[in-house]
Amino acid sequence: MKKSSVIGIIIIAIAIAMIIVIYADSSTYSTFTEAKEKQTELYVVGVLNKEKDLHYDPKVDANHFSFYMYDNDSTECRVVFRGAKPQDIERSEQIVLTGKMVGKDFHASKILMKCPSKYEEDEVEVIEASTASALGPVVPAIGNR
DSSP states (O other), X not given: OOHHHHHHHHHHHHHHHHHHHHHHHHSOOBOHHHHHHHOSOEEEEEEEOTTSOOEEOTTTOTTOEEEEEEETTOXXXXXXXXXXXXXTGGXXXXXXXXXXXXXXXXXXXXXXXXXXXXXXXXXXXXXXXXXXXXXXXXXXXXXXX
16 A cells, blocks of 8 residues: 555544544533533533522623523532523523533533424424623624725
């Protein structure tokens, strides 16, 4: 075999291995207990605890929203999100968080909500929210120049 063929096969094998590692790492949902143990960014799926209040006061801090959520193991945890309160979070059937544990709180960098569609009974609407720091600065639009 030619030297270039061997190098090509090695590069393809490395690429396949990387895809498998990335897919295996990102395709699993964790719990709050696993997030406390691992201290890395994970995906946690669960439901909103509607019995406890949602804390969002845009007059004090428009980029601070906190709420309580149960994961799939029914473990409750306070979630802190550095961004505006996602619209219709109270209607969500399921919430998927991306983030990590900081102390006793789960700090979410993204919130993905699965809400019942307002147009069709059997359809589910998916809404995503990201942190304010990920969005960058807000610059007002100025008229045509």
